[in-house]
Structures are given as C-alpha cells and as structure tokens.
Amino acid sequence: MSEIKSKSGSKKRKRDESPESRFELSSSVSGKIGPLLVSYPAVQAPESTAFKCYSRKRSKNDEEEQNLLVVGETSSVEFVSNEDECRRVAESGCRYLLAVRNKRTGIISLLPTTKTPHILKHTVKALKSIPSSAAPSKVEFVAAKNTLGETFGTKKQKANIKAQERNKIDVGAMEGVMGYVMDSIDKGAENLMTAEEAKEVEDTNRLIPPFSATATSLDDVYPLHDLIPEPEWKALIISPFDAAETYQERVALLPFRQSYYLHDHLKALSDPTAKSRKKNTKILLYISAMLAFRKATEFKKIEKEKVYERLSGVPGIVIDSLLSRFTETSRGSSSYQATSSTKTSLLTHIFALCLKLDNYATDTKLLAHDLSMPPTEVNQLFQSLGCKMTKLGERERARLGLGSDASENKRAVLTAPVEFPKPKRRRNTRK
Numbered sequence: 001m002s003e004i005k006s007k008s009g010s011k012k013r014k015r016d017e018s019p020e021s022r023f024e025l026s027s028s029v030s031g032k033i034g035p036l037l038v039s040y041p042a043v044q045a046p047e048s049t050a051f052k053c054y055s056r057k058r059s060k061n062d063e064e065e066q067n068l069l070v071v072g073e074t075s076s077v078e079f080v081s082n083e084d085e086c087r088r089v090a091e092s093g094c095r096y097l098l099a100v101r102n103k104r105t106g107i108i109s110l111l112p113t114t115k116t117p118h119i120l121k122h123t124v125k126a127l128k129s130i131p132s133s134a135a136p137s138k139v140e141f142v143a144a145k146n147t148l149g150e151t152f153g154t155k156k157q158k159a160n161i162k163a164q165e166r167n168k169i170d171v172g173a174m175e176g177v178m179g180y181v182m183d184s185i186d187k188g189a190e191n192l193m194t195a196e197e198a199k200e201v202e203d204t205n206r207l208i209p210p211f212s213a214t215a216t217s218l219d220d221v222y223p224l225h226d227l228i229p230e231p232e233w234k235a236l237i238i239s240p241f242d243a244a245e246t247y248q249e250r251v252a253l254l255p256f257r258q259s260y261y262l263h264d265h266l267k268a269l270s271d272p273t274a275k276s277r278k279k280n281t282k283i284l285l286y287i288s289a290m291l292a293f294r295k296a297t298e299f300k301k302i303e304k305e306k307v308y309e310r311l312s313g314v315p316g317i318v319i320d321s322l323l324s325r326f327t328e329t330s331r332g333s334s335s336y337q338a339t340s341s342t343k344t345s346l347l348t349h350i351f352a353l354c355l356k357l358d359n360y361a362t363d364t365k366l367l368a369h370d371l372s373m374p375p376t377e378v379n380q381l382f383q384s385l386g387c388k389m390t391k392l393g394e395r396e397r398a399r400l401g402l403g404s405d406a407s408e409n410k411r412a413v414l415t416a417p418v419e420f421p422k423p424k425r426r427r428n429t430r431k
Helices: 002-010 083-091 138-152 155-167 178-189 195-204 230-235 239-243 247-252 260-269 277-296 304-310 316-326 340-357 364-371 375-384 394-400
Strands: 022-025 051-055 068-073 077-081 099-101 107-110 118-124 387-391 410-414
Touching (some): 068 118, 230 316, 260 364, 277 316, 316 340, 340 364, 340 375, 340 410, 364 410, 375 387
Antiparallel strands (some): 099 107
C-alpha cells in the first residue's frame, strides 16, 4: 500500500508557473470598435446570445459610441440599446476603463479610451403584435381602486369608500333641474350689495369719528365740529387760562392732570404768540375733559351724578354729550354702561383731536404711557384712523419744529385722501 502511494505521488503534476503580469497601453486600430459594456436592468440574455453593432447615423468618426446601437436576439426575446437611458448614463459621467489580459504572456493591455455602458431594453417577440392598451381614465382608475379596496381592504378603507360613494353627486340627475337652480341663484343675488354699498356699510361700522374719504386737505378729513359739536365748542371757556399767571395755575384748570402729553402742549400754548393759540387751547381742554370722562366711566356701573362730580369744571352740555355718545343704556333702564365699542370710539375721537394738535404727526409713545396702554395697541387705533407709522424726514421735522433727536421715533402720520388699512387675510393652515 505504501509503494502505491509513493508511486502515485511521484506521478502528481506540478503546477505550471504563470508568467509575471505586466501592463501596457493598447494601440487603437482604425475601423475597429473593440469591446463594449452592456447592462441588463431586467431580463439578462444567455451567454450564447450574439450581439451586433449598428451606427445610428453616419459620422466622421465611426467609433463614437453615442452613434452605436447594440442589438441582439434569442428565439423569444429581442435586446436593443435604450437610447434615452444610454444618453442619461453618458451625461451623468459614468465611464469605465477596460483591460484585456493575455494568459500566455501575462500582459494586461489597457484600452486607450473609456467606455460608457449601453443600457439594454428587451421586447418579447410573441407580444409585439398585440397593440398596447390605452392608459385608464381617472374614473376607471378610481373604480378599479375602489373594487380592490372593497375586496381586499380593511374595514376602515371599506367605510371610506362607501362614504365617498354617498357624497358623490350624480351629474346626470342634475341636468333637469339646473335651470331652476340658476334662476334661484339669480333671484337671490338681486338682494346682494354692490362693492360700493359694501364699502359704505364697512365705513359706517368703523369705530372712528365721521370722516371724509374724498377730502384733500388734512383739516377736512376729520372735521373739527364732528369731533367737538359746535354748541359744546361755544361752551368751552378758556379765559381762565389767559388770566392764570403761572404754569401750575394753568395745569390746575385741566379736568385731567395726569398726562405728560397735555403738559407738553400746555407749555407750548403758554406763549401768547403761539399760532392758533385760542383754537388749540379749546381742543386741549376738550381732550382733557374726554380723558377725565374715560377715567370716571371705567367702572362697570356708571352713575351720572358721580360723573358730574368728577368733571365739576366741565360744562354740563359737554358731559351730557359725552354720556350720550360714548356710553350705552339698557332697554327699560336709565343707567349708563361703557362697552368695548364705546371705549374704542372714545379713544379714536381723542386721537383724532391729538392729530389736529400735532399737525397730523403724533408721538404715540407719550399717549400710550399716559393711557397705561401697550404702544402697539395705540398704534393700531391710529392706523384705524388712516395713519401710517413712519419716521419723519428732515423737512417734516422742520415743519413741526422738532429737533434731530425725533428722527428715530416713529410717529402716526395722517395723509389725505385718507386710506384705511385693508383687512388681513387669514392663511389656510389646513393641508
């Protein structure tokens, strides 16, 4: 047994030593295409499948791969280059460098040019004669989808399908009644307001003083005697301010004294040469009366006698007017009450008078401090009057007699004709 093993071992072939591998650059031969790369995205051809190359168009350089069409076939399937996919792969920069190894010499020859893979598509020969079916319509697609849902869907999906079918409108059933529907729509539209009428109603319901939308003069936008009725204007007496010898005596004549805004304007009006001194003093006195009235009616229950007591220096005709314009009375009751609408209306009347005192450019921060209100809320009320919050330029500051320190503060500036802010549209947050 040992001899047989030894003999068999002596007859064992030795492994041939392969030559050492070397690289070299292959020289291109004119008129030769060389090896090509192909890719099968779906069905792969058998190894015995023969492929041929065709040129799509005649060019100066027949070796350009973009002009080649790779075609092969078996007994049942045809393979051909997909032109769109090949172009997309070429544009993406996908290229390969090919090499061929000679087993006998060990030389690895590198082809001088890079190659782009050809993407092949296949066609089943038995199906070529069958025409392709048209894409289903939207109605057919929905019907097929519902059929699948009713057959294989969950309970929730089946319930949704039934709900959609219940809500579906039968257009055919509506054909006979469309005329009646359109007639009823036209009849109902007769009572709808026009755009001009809707704007008039909107302007009427604004919680601001009466205004002129067409006035080109700032003084005429909010007429003075619409803010201070003429009988009340005549009842305002300013002779005590002229007779007062000191600034403290003039402050004591104001119905409402806790206001820096009123103090600043009262100092300016102390100058006998001040422009429109008599008119502005009456406006200042009326604003002070309105601020005192606002303070006296801040409680839920308003007693007329207490209002008269708190506004003892104000003419009775003014107090009665303020009660009638800026309070409401319940049906069957003589008691007064201030609502959110009357409070807003009172403030906008005050601000309209402030604009007249400030030559239609009011510093809202000072008023917000006096009223203990947020500046943004005061600004919104001025904007409801048609004002724009803006910084004053050098010319406007010179007109108002303001220094350079007022250049950084925004003021409520009224323009004529007046333009009211447009209502903001709500964003649709539903997706």
